[in-house]
Amino acid sequence: MLTFDILEYQERLKNTKERMAREGIEVLLITDPANMNYLSGYDAWSFYVHQMLVVIIDEPQPIWIGRLMDANGAKATTWMYDENIMSYPDYYVHSEQYHPMEFIAEILNEIGHGNRHIGVEMDQYYFSAKAYMTLLRKLPNATFKDATSLVNWVRIIKSDQEIEFMRRAGKIAEQSMDAAVSAIHTGSRENDAAAAIYYELIKGTDEFGGDYPSIVPMLPTGENTSTPHLTWSESYFKEGNAVIVELGGCYKRYHAPLARTVSIGPPPERLERLGHIVREGIENVLDRAKPGIYLEELEEAWRESTRKYGIEKESRLGYSMGLNYPPDWGEHTASIRKGDKTELKPNMTFHFIPGLWFENDGIEMSESFVITDDGVDMLTNYPRELIVNSPFHFPDDSSGIIS
């Protein structure tokens, strides 16, 4: 069931160990499910209980430690020997009396690594405050170092196979956006549109099946377009509403997000104008992107383009992304924003999402792209414009786009 060749996992592990050595980390305790997957192949929805991948700088294979019922899943999806799959009994789960980190600390002590320089992902969803305090208490001779995003930075440059997976995710994103556009009309509820999107996201194409994206489709509608992260309601769409659709195609945990704004009926002039401004800004940024420049220069390109229209954007314009698990497809490394000195290199991948949100409305258009040897290549190909739908559904022309 391995997703990549075993050599690719070993290359990733080697790169991780090099970074560990530079940071003075001998034992890395990985709790980020994407980092666990990246190094071991482990893929299951078990991150709602404590689990960990232990990378020891002088051991050839990582150790997976998780819940007993998930051990068979670890054996099935990882490249490591079965001896490297260890599990804790079920009474540790959601208990006020026992904590899985006690069990894990005992293993580290037993195998002689409890007194080393140990890296932990301090600012990561699945490494709770209590998990850390428990390790501190049970490993009094260890020296802890913050290793947040250590593996994430190894992930930032993708292999060709990873890029191929993201291109497949891009195809899935395109067909899901088509389904969204078709479903946004006055005869349809927001959840009907979300259902149509989800069907395409998971069905995928005849050649490759879809995986669940790390973020659900967002569908802020009407006044709620003033904020990006509302999901959907069971209300019918109304004529005159604008709807922001942000979704992500996913193939084997690799993402390609895509956002567009759909107007139900002719849009207000203001929204149309915003559409042109955002499009021009996106194109200015894409023209600038190539290896060797810093991410902050992309933000400058955006600012140069939009400043003349009086647009100022407070929030970042995008971020590195690829492999991930809920609740985020972002990689938590480089961001497209002022002050980010990350140098662009081939096979870096970004979601560029210069959303604009005002007091009572907003607009989003986004693009996922990969840095090539001399510029960028898009992961999705979708009309880069404000989409204007007929308010009514025409069964014979399922798109209903006013052209």
Next chain:
Amino acid sequence: MLTFDILEYQERLKNTKERMAREGIEVLLITDPANMNYLSGYDAWSFYVHQMLVVIIDEPQPIWIGRLMDANGAKATTWMYDENIMSYPDYYVHSEQYHPMEFIAEILNEIGHGNRHIGVEMDQYYFSAKAYMTLLRKLPNATFKDATSLVNWVRIIKSDQEIEFMRRAGKIAEQSMDAAVSAIHTGSRENDAAAAIYYELIKGTDEFGGDYPSIVPMLPTGENTSTPHLTWSESYFKEGNAVIVELGGCYKRYHAPLARTVSIGPPPERLERLGHIVREGIENVLDRAKPGIYLEELEEAWRESTRKYGIEKESRLGYSMGLNYPPDWGEHTASIRKGDKTELKPNMTFHFIPGLWFENDGIEMSESFVITDDGVDMLTNYPRELIVNSPFHFPDDSSGIIS
């Protein structure tokens, strides 16, 4: 956009403050998105950045603190005054230089609560080790207490409206299971079945729309039925495969999970026998459940029923559930297992999932139920048996169940 009457939120807040008083907590910092929703109404996919609901024991309204772009969403979905919605600038997001908890600590200091007895949810996905260490550093005069699951325990007894939402979720779960059963045959890939499930989960019924469940559908197939938390692949189903389907209907963030096992073609005798054993065990437990008994007695009822067949189950049999966000629909309070002394009370709700996993196979059948005045009532109504499908798809009889 409020989901419940404002009086229901205030009742929940009152119950929370009573519990805070008992625990000696003056200020409760809530980072669990379900607890934030429960007390304020806040509902958005923004928990991938740091955010918080602050409950102050002597203040009438909680304070929401989150990212600037999410403040409009908080104004739209919560019952609090706009002054109680505060937000941090975007440069705090996924930064190695700034942490949102610095901003939050400054607010607590400014409004005069930085030196009080502060409860934090120490073992919760969205309260990272770094978040805690940052608060410790920035609030040196505070006394911190572990308040993990404090609000979760308030949530354990549902209101009638919450139960009604879970019944709707139950209807959605049933129709999604129908879609799963119809899609499991040799002409279909695992992801095709997942797509069919997702479509029904989100579309919901004509009366009420579906919400995204906190856990994606699980579809371990063939040998992988030996482990519960594998999602799906893009492989075609094979004749002779068994498929475990675990899914959860969701309505306005309230869940009703349901699991069944589907055999593609006649099942091995062993699987059939396991099906009967699990069914008998479930029925024994449901017969015993009523107000006044302890949860561990339900585990005893299971053990009495299954021991005679030589079945021993290591893992817990179920858990309290209801309102939640990814990655779990479980409530992290009471579990159906040995030693759990929680007394059953009317309007408690559980997912009872006595899955059995062996070296090369496994079976799951589950039920979601509510405790009534004198027994239990089911949240879903689905044939409680091993489902046997024809291996082939008959378009005219979309279910393909062998009867």
